[in-house]
Every structure is written in structure tokens, then in C-alpha cells.
Amino acid sequence: MFRRPAARLRELASPFLKRGARTQTSRAEEAFRHKTLPQPFWSSTRVLAFTALTGSAAFVAGVNDQSHRFQLLWHRSNKPRYAGKTELENAISELRFALGDDAISTDDEDLQLHGYSEWSSINIDQLPVAVAYPKSTQEVSQIAKVCYKYKVPMIPYSGGSSLEANFSAPYGGMSIDFTHMDKIVALHADDMDVVVQPSVPWMSLNEQIKESGLFFPVDPGPSARIGGMVGTSCSGTNAVRYGTMKDWVINLTVVLADGTVIKTRRRPRKSSAGYNLTNLFIGSEGTLGLVTEITLKLTVIPQDTSVAVVTFPTIRDAAAAASKVMRAGIPVAAMEIMDEVQMAVINKAGSTAKKWKEVPTMFFKFSGTRAGVQENVKLVKAIARSHKSGDFEFAVDAEEQKTLWSARKESLWSMLALREEGHEVWSTDVAVPLSRLPDIIEISKKEMDDLGLFASILGHIGDGNFHESIMYNSKDPKERAAVEKCIKDMVDRALEMEGTCTGEHGIGLGKKDSLLKELGIDTINVMRNIKGALDPHWLMNPGKIMDMPS
Missing domain, CATH: 3.30.70.2740 (Alpha-Beta Plaits)
Incomplete structure (x- = not known):
């Protein structure tokens, strides 16, 4: 459990920071449907002072029993030192001069939104000192160069729907919100790929490209955006058929800690040219660089789709049936499980017209050719029956399919609303x-x-x-x-x-x-060495994935 910072650091810096423009649309309102955020304890002046006083302090202690090996690895490295009050002032001033007043915000509500999450399992009191709103890769590079110069931590922010405090700011610093980088740069329908900026929502992407007959199949929470999906290497309900994020990214444009801009590879679907840098950044949670452009593979929208719901007497029966379906090699598009509590949440939320039995339930999605879908349904029914299932209930049309599947997709938000x-x-x-x-x-x-x-x-x-x-x-x-x-x-x-x-x-x-x-100290040390090579001052989303050098 994380401890709150000391309350003695409450008075402080004079209000030297000019208020930046607030964002037009609150991400929390989009993703959480008008939930009210609590009033922030850490105002911009408090945050700035706290950061200045604690710039290089480690937030979480290292693993004690392995500390000697850690010290050996880092014997030539100094503990990271972050910007103090004067350096933070200079960094913010330079960025406002270069990008405009509206590009940098120190508004208390903006800081709260970018450091605290209603749905995250972990929250801390420390907030970022400022929020930057770049509009291009070039502007991200400018931000990185200034932050590198003054040693200001950089924390990427995309959809804001992560659950493990992935965008929190334990060392203060600059939250970099990609809200203005939300464009589809190029659709190559014949090549079945698309180039997007990080703040494009995956649902919006599919809506905009559907006339091409193609879609992007990775489907996490409804509010997720492509940049955050790259950062966590997310998946979703379609993973059983289509795989996870790492399977659908062709290349990335990345801004490194010092502002250098790189592209990890070109546009062919396959390449054996050098190290696989694309996959190095996928799942790195912004600790190695800031992703500003993504080329994604697309696939053909299936000819036919069918959605079914089936109940089981116990959660074990449902899980055993799922295991057998996979072992039989039946190409289901998606296979989801919800226990009796989640079925009650769906009923209470009223997100579907039907009232469901509040027992362990599995949701199936079948897609492909019409004949293939019918055959797969028949095979899955037989396996389900052998594990004491009830009757399959099928959505009657496309609209009911969408409603039913959205009830599954929004189950967490429905639970939060209760x-x-x-x-x-x-x-x-x-x-x-x-x-x-x-x-x-x-x-x-x-x-x-x-x-x-x-x-x-x-x-x-x-x-x-x-x-x-x-x-x-x-x-x-x-x-x-x-x-x-x-x-x-x-x-x-x-x-x-x-x-x-x-x-x-x-x-x-x-x-x-x-x-x-899970991985052991030697594997973690390899990760530390990679981070140290790309980000020697530990400015990129510090404190995430691994502890700081001490």
C-alpha cells in the first residue's frame, strides 16, 4: 500500500505560474459518464513545492534482499536528480514561449485529472506539476528537449482509463496529454493498414474506416485510445481470435527522452531488419519513449457474426467448458465469462432490455462465413452441454448483438456506477x-x-x-x-x-x-539496462514497471 506524502509540505511557492487553458473535454467525463472528481488536495503550488523538495527521493523502496546486486549493476550511475523549483519555472516558461500559453496548463483541476483516477486500484496524492498539450510529433520533441534539459519527468497520458496507476506522477513532472493528436493520418485500404495518432479511440477508428470493409480487432475498454493501448500492450474480448496489441502494430514513431525522433521500422507487414524495436516499446508504459504515431494492421470485417449467452451451474463448469472449446480448436471470435454478481450488475444497470439469470454465464461471439458460424455454434453447444450448460440464447439481430456485447464490455463501469x-x-x-x-x-x-x-x-x-x-x-x-x-x-x-x-x-x-x-532479478536488471541506455536520467514515466536506481 502506498503512503501519502507528508502533510508538512503544504505552504509554499508563490503563484508564479500563469494559468494555462483548460482542456475543452474532460476525459473522466467521457470514460466515466459524469462522475465528479474529488476536490484536489494538491494544488499546483503545493505540487510544485513538494516536487522541488523531494526531487530525487525514491518513491518506493527497492527489493532489500537483492539490493547488493542492484547496486553492482548501477555502480557507475548516480541516483536520478529531478528539477527543483527554479528549473521547473524555467521549463514551463520556455515551453509556453515555444508552444503558446494554451499548450501548458497548471490549472488545479487539470493536475487532478492527470494524476488521479476514479477507477484505478492504486492512487497517490502526488500530482504532476503541469500538463502539456502537444499537437504534433515536432511539438512532443520540443517538450522532451526542454524536459531533458531541466530534468523534468515526463508522463504520457492518453485515454486515462488505466487501472494500475500507469499515468500517475510519483515524482511530479510534466504530464503529456495527447488529446489534440487524435487524427487518422492515412488509411491504406489496399494494404490493409492505417496510420493514426495516439489519442484516436479504437471505437472511433473502426467507425471511421468501416466503409473500407476493414476493422481493427483489438477491443479493450470502450474509452481506450490507441496510444495507451500500445503502452500497456492491451487486448480485449477479441484476443482469443485475433491476438493482442503487439500482433497488430506494424511500426511506431517514438520521441526519446532527449527529444530524438525515431521510427521503429517501415510499413511492410513482415521484416527481419535489425532488432524488433517496435515490440520493445509496446507494453513499456511510456518508460522508454513517447509514442506519437502508430501504423496498425487491419483485417476484413467478417461476413457473419452471431452472439450467444449460455449459463452454467458453477464457475468451474464454465471455465472447464471454455478450456475444452479451445482444446478442440474451434475458432470462436470471443469467449467471455461473468459470474453471478456481474450478471446482477448488468440487470441493475439496465443496459439490455432482457433480465438475465444471475448465475455464472458465458458470452460467445462467432464470426466468419455463414456456414462456418453455424458449424462452430453446433460444436460449442455440444461441449457446453457436456459441462451442464443451459440453453444457448442468441441475439436476434445486429442491434441486439451490439447491445449485449456492450453490456459485457462496460461491466466494470457499470459496477463503478453502483x-x-x-x-x-x-x-x-x-x-x-x-x-x-x-x-x-x-x-x-x-x-x-x-x-x-x-x-x-x-x-x-x-x-x-x-x-x-x-x-x-x-x-x-x-x-x-x-x-x-x-x-x-x-x-x-x-x-x-x-x-x-x-x-x-x-x-x-x-x-x-x-x-x-514472475521474472527474477536478473531479467529485471536487463530491463533496467535497456531503460538506462534509452533514458539515462530516468525521465520517462519514472517509478513504473521497476523501481528507481538507488
């Missing part, structure tokens, strides 16, 4: 080999139910990835501790089963210890 005052939702994910999925889901579900809280399991069961979401009283330390232990036990269990601590949410601040358990 919160009472003072309550939060902890949502996290793991992934395990398919054969272990029934075991981990059954055990984790029981431990979660034993908490006696409003909690649920859902996930992309076709690729062994599932999520726990637990609502708890944030003002009750014992309740918070019990939830934290339940989540930690689930993650540790996944690692014992040769799984991973995160299938798609990323590491952020919340899972650094779990990543160390």
Missing part, C-alpha cells in the same frame, strides 16, 4: 495456462466470496486471462487490507501456476513486486 459514497473498486487481472484456468478461478472465486463484499469475476476466458473486481470501503483499513491480501493471493497463485501477474492491465505502480517474483 458504488456508495466512500467506496472504491479494486480491479486487477492475471493470466494462466489454459489447463489451470478452472482451478484458479474456482479457488479465487471462493476466497473472494469469503470476504463478504460485493465482488465478481469476469474475463477473457478463451486465453486464460481473468479479472477480479472487489468493491470495498476505502475508509476502513481492515477491509482494505483484506481486499489487498485477497488480490495478492490471487496473483501469487497465478505465478505458482506458471502464469503472469497481468494479462493486459500492465504493471504501473501496483505490480512491481509481482513482476520481480
Whole structure:
């Protein structure tokens, strides 16, 4: 659990910062449907002073039992030193002069929006000192050069819907919001690819290119944008058929810590030219560079799509059926699981016209040719029946398919909307080999139910990835501790089963210890060496994925 900064640092810097223009549209309002953010404790002056006083302080302690190896690795490196008050003033002043007053904001509400998340499982009190709003790769490069000159941390911000504090600012610094970089640069329909800027929403992208007969199949939360999807190497419900983000990115334009602009490769779908730098940046959470342009593969919109819902007596029966469907090699487009609590959430949210049975349920999407869809439905029905399933209920038309699938896609937001005052939702994910999925889901579900809280399991069961979401009283330390232990036990269990601590949410601040358990200190040290080579002053989203050098 992360500690709050000391309250003694509250008075401070004179209001030397000119207020920048606020953004026109609040991302939190888009993604969370008019939730009201709490009033910020950390105003811009408080944030600036705190950052100045604590510039080089480590936010989270390193792993004690491995500290000697860590020190050996970094024996020639100094602990990162970040900008003090005067340097921050100079950096902000230079950027306003170069890009215009509206490009840099120090408005308290903007800082709160870019450092705190209503839906993240982890939040801290420290906020960024300022928010930059670039409009091009060239402007991002200018921002990076100034931040590099004054040693100001840089934190990329895209859709703002991450769940592991991926865009928080533990060392203050500059949040770089790509909201103005939201254009489709070029559609190459004959080559089946598209070039986009980082703030393009994946749903909007598919809507704009549908006349081409093509679509981009990676489908995480509805508010996700391409830049953030690259940063966390996300996936979504279609992953069982189409794979994850790393499978659909052809190349990236990246601004490095010192402002250097690189392109990771050219536009062919295959290349063996040099190191795979594209995949190096995918999943790096902005710790290696700022992605400003992405070339994505596209695929053909299926001829036919069918969506079905089927119930099971227990969560284990549903998970076992999913494992058998995958082992049989049936090419389902998507296969999702929701427990009885999540089905109750759908009913309470009223997002579909139908009232569903509140029991463990699986959502299936079938796509392809009409004959292929019919054959796949027949095969899946047979496997489901052997695991005590109920009857399949199919959406009657395309509109009902869309409504039904959106109910699954928006399940987390629906759960958040049911919160009472003072309550939060902890949502996290793991992934395990398919054969272990029934075991981990059954055990984790029981431990979660034993908490006696409003909690649920859902996930992309076709690729062994599932999520726990637990609502708890944030003002009750014992309740918070019990939830934290339940989540930690689930993650540790996944690692014992040769799984991973995160299938798609990323590491952020919340899972650094779990990543160390998963990969070991030697692998983490290789990552540190890569980061040190590309970002020697640890300016790019510091504190995420791995701890700072000490």
C-alpha cells in the first residue's frame, strides 16, 4: 500500500505560474459518464513545492534482499536528480514561449485529472506539476528537449482509463496529454493498414474506416485510445481470435527522452531488419519513449457474426467448458465469462432490455462465413452441454448483438456506477495456462466470496486471462487490507501456476513486486539496462514497471 506524502509540505511557492487553458473535454467525463472528481488536495503550488523538495527521493523502496546486486549493476550511475523549483519555472516558461500559453496548463483541476483516477486500484496524492498539450510529433520533441534539459519527468497520458496507476506522477513532472493528436493520418485500404495518432479511440477508428470493409480487432475498454493501448500492450474480448496489441502494430514513431525522433521500422507487414524495436516499446508504459504515431494492421470485417449467452451451474463448469472449446480448436471470435454478481450488475444497470439469470454465464461471439458460424455454434453447444450448460440464447439481430456485447464490455463501469459514497473498486487481472484456468478461478472465486463484499469475476476466458473486481470501503483499513491480501493471493497463485501477474492491465505502480517474483532479478536488471541506455536520467514515466536506481 502506498503512503501519502507528508502533510508538512503544504505552504509554499508563490503563484508564479500563469494559468494555462483548460482542456475543452474532460476525459473522466467521457470514460466515466459524469462522475465528479474529488476536490484536489494538491494544488499546483503545493505540487510544485513538494516536487522541488523531494526531487530525487525514491518513491518506493527497492527489493532489500537483492539490493547488493542492484547496486553492482548501477555502480557507475548516480541516483536520478529531478528539477527543483527554479528549473521547473524555467521549463514551463520556455515551453509556453515555444508552444503558446494554451499548450501548458497548471490549472488545479487539470493536475487532478492527470494524476488521479476514479477507477484505478492504486492512487497517490502526488500530482504532476503541469500538463502539456502537444499537437504534433515536432511539438512532443520540443517538450522532451526542454524536459531533458531541466530534468523534468515526463508522463504520457492518453485515454486515462488505466487501472494500475500507469499515468500517475510519483515524482511530479510534466504530464503529456495527447488529446489534440487524435487524427487518422492515412488509411491504406489496399494494404490493409492505417496510420493514426495516439489519442484516436479504437471505437472511433473502426467507425471511421468501416466503409473500407476493414476493422481493427483489438477491443479493450470502450474509452481506450490507441496510444495507451500500445503502452500497456492491451487486448480485449477479441484476443482469443485475433491476438493482442503487439500482433497488430506494424511500426511506431517514438520521441526519446532527449527529444530524438525515431521510427521503429517501415510499413511492410513482415521484416527481419535489425532488432524488433517496435515490440520493445509496446507494453513499456511510456518508460522508454513517447509514442506519437502508430501504423496498425487491419483485417476484413467478417461476413457473419452471431452472439450467444449460455449459463452454467458453477464457475468451474464454465471455465472447464471454455478450456475444452479451445482444446478442440474451434475458432470462436470471443469467449467471455461473468459470474453471478456481474450478471446482477448488468440487470441493475439496465443496459439490455432482457433480465438475465444471475448465475455464472458465458458470452460467445462467432464470426466468419455463414456456414462456418453455424458449424462452430453446433460444436460449442455440444461441449457446453457436456459441462451442464443451459440453453444457448442468441441475439436476434445486429442491434441486439451490439447491445449485449456492450453490456459485457462496460461491466466494470457499470459496477463503478453502483458504488456508495466512500467506496472504491479494486480491479486487477492475471493470466494462466489454459489447463489451470478452472482451478484458479474456482479457488479465487471462493476466497473472494469469503470476504463478504460485493465482488465478481469476469474475463477473457478463451486465453486464460481473468479479472477480479472487489468493491470495498476505502475508509476502513481492515477491509482494505483484506481486499489487498485477497488480490495478492490471487496473483501469487497465478505465478505458482506458471502464469503472469497481468494479462493486459500492465504493471504501473501496483505490480512491481509481482513482476520481480514472475521474472527474477536478473531479467529485471536487463530491463533496467535497456531503460538506462534509452533514458539515462530516468525521465520517462519514472517509478513504473521497476523501481528507481538507488
